[in-house]
Amino acid sequence: MIESPSALPNPNFAVQKRRLRFLGLTIDDTIRAFFGGNAFVAVVVLALITFFLFREGIGFFVQNRFNVELYRQAGLEYVDHIRRQADDHAALSRYLSDLRLRQFSILTEREKRSLADTNTALAPFDTFAEQFSASADPLRALLSDLTEQATALKTKFVVTEDRKEERRQLLAVGKLAEAAAVEIVAVDFARELQPLIAMLPTYQTANRDFARTLAELIERPPALVQVELASRLATFQRFTRDYVAGFPAIERAMAAWDYRQPVPVWHALTSFIFGRQWLTASFWQDWYGILPLLVGSLLVSLVALFLAVPLAVGAAIYVNQIASLREQRFIKPCIEFISAFPSVVLGFFGIAVLGQALRTLSQQSWLAWLPGFPFSERLNILTAGSLLALIAVPTIFTLAEDALNNVPRAFKEASFALGASRLQTVLKIIVPASLSGIISAVLLGLGRVIGETMVVLLCAGNRIAIPDFTQGVAVLVEPVHTMTGIIAQEMGEVVRGSVHYRALFVVGLVLFLLSLAINYVAQGIVRRYRISIG
Amino acid sequence: MTTRPPSAFARSSALSANSPASRLSPAVTPEVLVAIDHVDFFYGATQALNDICLQVEAKRVTAFIGPSGCGKSTLLRCLNRMNDLIEGTRLSRGTIKIHGVDIYQRDVDVIELRKRVGMVFQKSNPFPKSIYENITYGLLLHGRHEKKHLDEIVERSLRGAALWDEVKDRLHTSGLGLSGGQQQRLCIARAIAVEPEVILMDEPCSALDPVATAKVEELIQDLRSRYTIIIVTHNMQQAARCSDRTAFFYLGKLVEYADTRDIFTNPTNPQTEAYVSGRFG
Numbered sequence: 064m065i066e067s068p069s070a071l072p073n074p075n076f077a078v079q080k081r082r083l084r085f086l087g088l089t090i091d092d093t094i095r096a097f098f099g100g101n102a103f104v105a106v107v108v109l110a111l112i113t114f115f116l117f118r119e120g121i122g123f124f125v126q127n128r129f130n131v132e133l134y135r136q137a138g139l140e141y142v143d144h145i146r147r148q149a150d151d152h153a154a155l156s157r158y159l160s161d162l163r164l165r166q167f168s169i170l171t172e173r174e175k176r177s178l179a180d181t182n183t184a185l186a187p188f189d190t191f192a193e194q195f196s197a198s199a200d201p202l203r204a205l206l207s208d209l210t211e212q213a214t215a216l217k218t219k220f221v222v223t224e225d226r227k228e229e230r231r232q233l234l235a236v237g238k239l240a241e242a243a244a245v246e247i248v249a250v251d252f253a254r255e256l257q258p259l260i261a262m263l264p265t266y267q268t269a270n271r272d273f274a275r276t277l278a279e280l281i282e283r284p285p286a287l288v289q290v291e292l293a294s295r296l297a298t299f300q301r302f303t304r305d306y307v308a309g310f311p312a313i314e315r316a317m318a319a320w321d322y323r324q325p326v327p328v329w330h331a332l333t334s335f336i337f338g339r340q341w342l343t344a345s346f347w348q349d350w351y352g353i354l355p356l357l358v359g360s361l362l363v364s365l366v367a368l369f370l371a372v373p374l375a376v377g378a379a380i381y382v383n384q385i386a387s388l389r390e391q392r393f394i395k396p397c398i399e400f401i402s403a404f405p406s407v408v409l410g411f412f413g414i415a416v417l418g419q420a421l422r423t424l425s426q427q428s429w430l431a432w433l434p435g436f437p438f439s440e441r442l443n444i445l446t447a448g449s450l451l452a453l454i455a456v457p458t459i460f461t462l463a464e465d466a467l468n469n470v471p472r473a474f475k476e477a478s479f480a481l482g483a484s485r486l487q488t489v490l491k492i493i494v495p496a497s498l499s500g501i502i503s504a505v506l507l508g509l510g511r512v513i514g515e516t517m518v519v520l521l522c523a524g525n526r527i528a529i530p531d532f533t534q535g536v537a538v539l540v541e542p543v544h545t546m547t548g549i550i551a552q553e554m555g556e557v558v559r560g561s562v563h564y565r566a567l568f569v570v571g572l573v574l575f576l577l578s579l580a581i582n583y584v585a586q587g588i589v590r591r592y593r594i595s596i597g
Numbered sequence: 598m599t600t601r602p603p604s605a606f607a608r609s610s611a612l613s614a615n616s617p618a619s620r621l622s623p624a625v626t627p628e629v630l631v632a633i634d635h636v637d638f639f640y641g642a643t644q645a646l647n648d649i650c651l652q653v654e655a656k657r658v659t660a661f662i663g664p665s666g667c668g669k670s671t672l673l674r675c676l677n678r679m680n681d682l683i684e685g686t687r688l689s690r691g692t693i694k695i696h697g698v699d700i701y702q703r704d705v706d707v708i709e710l711r712k713r714v715g716m717v718f719q720k721s722n723p724f725p726k727s728i729y730e731n732i733t734y735g736l737l738l739h740g741r742h743e744k745k746h747l748d749e750i751v752e753r754s755l756r757g758a759a760l761w762d763e764v765k766d767r768l769h770t771s772g773l774g775l776s777g778g779q780q781q782r783l784c785i786a787r788a789i790a791v792e793p794e795v796i797l798m799d800e801p802c803s804a805l806d807p808v809a810t811a812k813v814e815e816l817i818q819d820l821r822s823r824y825t826i827i828i829v830t831h832n833m834q835q836a837a838r839c840s841d842r843t844a845f846f847y848l849g850k851l852v853e854y855a856d857t858r859d860i861f862t863n864p865t866n867p868q869t870e871a872y873v874s875g876r877f878g
Contacts (some may be wrong), residue, residue: 476682
């Protein structure tokens with residue numbers, strides 16, 4: 064009889080082991096959980112930031128629509144028709160004073176006349192200018208009245224809203240008696256706007272007089288002391304005629320104006336995206352248009368890239384392809400060291416040294432042929448852009464150098480073996496093979512620059528206006544404000560939850576989306592590049 | 598073939614009188630094209646070549662064999678001065694003459710030299726460009742731009758490299774899309790497009806499968822009538838199959854240099870015998 068093999072495990076085959084456990088986890092599990100946890104935290108933080116940005120930002124559009132609606136209902140929009148008219152008149156007056164300045168400088172500098180003599184010669188012109196300026200006085204008086212009325216109405220409405228809020232808060236904490244005591248007077252826009260609209264005939268009468276005065280004035284212009292300025296006077300006359308010709312349109316717009324006309328929902332978005340004004344804490348009306356900030360950011364970044372790309376890519380090509388080992392060991396750390404400067408130090412340097420130096424340079428007579436030179440603003444796009452270029456150089460250099468390094472050595476050897484010179488090899492083989500890597504390096508540099516805050520806040524000049532593009536390249540010496548700068552500057556002083564506060568969040572959101580898009584494109588290019596090299 | 602003085606890569610065109618005639622006449626006694634004379638070569642402080650004397654005959658296939666690190670590739674790369682690209686290398690003694698011109702003289706134009714001495718590398722390395730552009734790259738470098746002319750040379754080179762039939766319909770697709778063997782033949786086509794006199798091949802088949810290897814070897818047989826070929830190989834059967842003359846290197850020295858048949862059947866040096874019979878290396 065054969066014994067059946069034992070079902071019991073053979074004690075010599077000891078492959079089972081009791082592992083050390085901590086809270087039911089082995090050491091391997093603990094390590095796994097630790098690293099997994101870290102990765103998870105990163106994802107959660109990113110999600111939270113994005114969520115927070117969107118939550119705070121989206122509310123802006125509701126509040127901004129309310130803001131624009133109030134602008135209409137309180138009659139501010141109505142009054143702004145006249146305000147624009149008055150502003151245009153002021154611009155014409157400025158044109159006249161500019162004309163006087165030119166005559167003045169010709170008389171004193173070229174003809175060497177004395178001051179008294181010059182003023183006498185210009186007396187007829189001054190009389191004309193004064194008459195021109197004074198012609199708008201009735202209009203301005205009317206505007207001042209209307210402004211007061213509209214502002215009062217707006218204030219009344221805001222106070223009512225505040226009271227409503229107060230009552231809501233009291234009710235929320237259960238103080239019913241106090242809540243009932245809060246007096247709320249609903250604003251009747253139709254009634255309150257009545258005096259405003261009733262002014263229309265008065266305005267029309269005033270406007271007719273105004274138009275007639277201007278037309279008469281313009282027909283008998285003062286004799287200019289210099290003939291060469293005649294064309295400017297003709298321009299002035301044409302501008303004024305155009306201005307007067309626009310009056311009926313203004314009157315029609317005012318007559319057709321209706322406070323009940325609804326503000327479209329999308330207007331909250333378009334007034335933000337296409338808004339040409341960023342005006343806050345104004346006595347009259349706040350506007351949140353991102354355009355001046357966006358244009359400022361883009362201009363500064365483009366100047367920075369324009370300066371940084373040739374420098375950084377050129378240096379990368381030199382270090383990677385041409386320099387000897389000793390030069391490499393010296394140049395690489397030097398360029399990478401630039402990024403060790405805190406940007407606030409660079410900004411400080413920009414104010415104290417670079418801005419001053421650039422302005423002094425621009426005032427050299429032998430450089431006067433350059434567009435925009437000489438300029439008087441020390442802090443402008445050029446100053447900020449130059450410093451940002453310094454910040455972008457290490458990023459672009461390092462990444463471009465990596466891209467060049469990734470080109471297989473075999474390509475270079477093959478090219479040399481066919482009798483190519485060093486320059487031919489670099490230009491025809493190395494750079495084309497690494498082009499996508501270089502482009503993505505430039506894009507990541509752009510991302511770095513567009514998010515940079517301290518330098519632009521300190522050096523860009525912080526004037527919130529779209530720069531004057533009609534000057535061509537000279538636009539680059541104008542001061543601007545940027546998206547990053549405005550957030551840093553204004554976030555500290557806004558009321559939490561106000562429309563201004565939320566507007567800043569939306570600016571941040573735009574910045575975030577912009578950086579995201581740039582990084583996404585750069586990553587996409589890098590991915591394609593890896594495949595093509597194989 | 599364009600007629601240019603053989604020593605065109607040297608600005609001083611000395612010693613060129615004897616060569617054109619012998620190139621045209623059928624060689625009874627083979628002409629010496631490359632003369633290597635007592636060459637010492639260093640990578641920094643390490644000596645890679647020690648007193649090498651060797652004469653390569655025109656229109657023959659010469660194989661360099663030997664174990665890894667014996668200096669055969671280094672010597673090959675000396676012949677078109679590719680070692681210049683590596684920092685710290687120097688030819689400390691001796692001369693290398695091609696057509697009687699010392700290619701390490703100061704007045705030698707390295708670019709012209711490399712045009713005349715082409716090279717095929719161990720790992721196929723077509724440029725990340727189209728097949729057509731790979732072939733024309735060398736021609737454009739040397740200032741030949743006429744489209745018709747280029748088309749002609751592309752076809753002739755690809756035919757010369759036995760690749761034309763396989764790629765004629767996709768000349769403008771990337772050279773990197775070809776198989777390994779095709780890529781290597783593309784590299785050979787690229788090298789012969791500029792009409793060199795010497796083609797250096799640095800283990801051209803080591804990364805190829807047997808079928809692709811056979812094709813390249815056939816190609817070498819076809820090319821031997823028109824070019825002087827020097828091939829470095831690890832594969833002794835390959836040396837035996839392809840070459841007319843074989844040089845065996847060991848530890849930076851030339852051990853034996855003779856007709857291939859003699860090296861493989863009747864070596865005079867015991868080290869050579871040990872190596873070719875597979876007892877070491």
